[in-house]
Amino acid sequence: MPLPKTRIPDYYQVIPAANAPELPHGRYQNYVVFLDDNGDPIDLVGGSSASASLQSLQSQYYGEFYKALRNGGKVTIKCRGDSLTYGQDTVSANKRAGIGDTMSNGDVRTTQRAAITYPESLQTAMDEVYGTGKVTVKNEGFSGDNVDLNYLHFATNSKTTNVPCMTLIMLGINDAVGTWNTWYDRIDLFIAGYEKIITRELNWGCGVIMLTPPKVRDQSTVIDGFANALSALAAKYGIPLVDAEEFLANHGVDYFSDGWHMNGKGYEIFGKKVAAMFIGEGGPAKPFVVTNGSRVLTRPTLDNVFYKGAVFGSNQYSYTPAEKVADQGIQAQMTTNGAVIYYSFYTETDDTVIYPVGYLGCDSVQAGNLSKLDFTLDFGVQQPDYSMDDITGITSNYFTTKPPSTVPIALLAGETFFQFGLTKATVAANRHGSIHIARKGWHVLAVKFDKINTTSYGGLMGFEAVNYRLSQLIVPFVKDGLQQASYGTARPTTPAAGYCHYDATLNKPIWWTGSQWKDATGTVVT
8 A cells, every 4th residue: 555645754775575674785774664554564666556556656746747847837857867967077178166065965066067067958948948937957966876875865855845846867877887886787786776766756746757877988788788677667667768878879079078977068968858858748758759751730739849939820821730720721820039839859760851831921022131930959059970971961071060950941132921841942942941850869849930020920830851861852853843754855954963854866764964964874965
């Protein structure tokens, strides 16, 4: 049976009731056994009924957290972990002094930190999306912590009363390879200690999201083994498990301060990736997956969109489903400067290209700069390297050429209306706009209206996702219309490079290179 909250002690560890007289090897010497109303011991960690009741608490707290977050309420995010959560960096020139605060057991956080830590990066993202004061991010990381030490260092509940709370737990590196402690490389002890943290957080009123140990510069298969062990534990309590190794995949050594720790650039990217899990409807328990061929509209729930200053509306010229008003397609409408919508999604493959569909307008012809929409990926942090440069057409500067994080689409002088998308006219003018996402994983796409002219307006119908390889075929196909090949004695006069024509006089296919016609052998034909 579940314990009444008034009876939940501030315990150091819980031992299965059947083993209460015995202490596990290498554990601290304080322990508590829970009792039911009859005074009989309860196996809170191992018993099926106990884990089921804690799973119910996880469901409740997880739902309450995202409900408040989506509807303008205040929430708390606790980042629990080791030196990578704390933000350790003792090498970089812009490192900072330690936080200097005292832990529950008297230890002090004195280790030097990077210019920005991942909880700080997460905080700036949350402030941008929800406004200052809505989301409070707490750094509960301590350098050198394994699961036991972290349990002791943060033995006081930091949850604010009546404010929904989510605890991110990212531990395991020191448990796997921390040779300074006598029980490292013990997956059994790691899981037991991790489970203590989970049960205490749930009993404290916080939902839990688990992160695997992140990518480190000097990668370790031992750490990977500990990460794999978390899957069953997460499933036991209904907790989402997120692969944090993905967050810095394809980022080079210049994002790390040493073999184990990131620098400020690395921590900032890590925090922005974590932020993607806190925008939208359901977080990592309900990821919004975007893959090749996805067509994503502007519905707040179905398309995982958060509106800030923009309006979910409809228009008779919006060729999308009429889900709000009869004979009017849905769209995101932007008339105020700085209006923005945020998409949060997970891409399953590298090199996904996003093609937005929307419009910009102005009430009168203007000679100067006009308004624009900025499409920004992951809050503008640097994108990683392409997985294979040659596949994406990069033939030089392999390690410095990366896709842009922000792509603008703007009205031109003299225009009063411009509709963009993957159409013949916009592709021919190279104004269709595209966002190349180099690496799979969690992403945020912000679409922000920059109202330079006071009479302008903007709108978005959504976007289409296409694999890069396929996009290289689609774009010229769209540009040249549906007819991509021709037949006859007369050749096309203005073909695109790569255009195929079957010459009825020569009785063979020929291709236009951009300057001349060639046959299949590469021989120029006239």
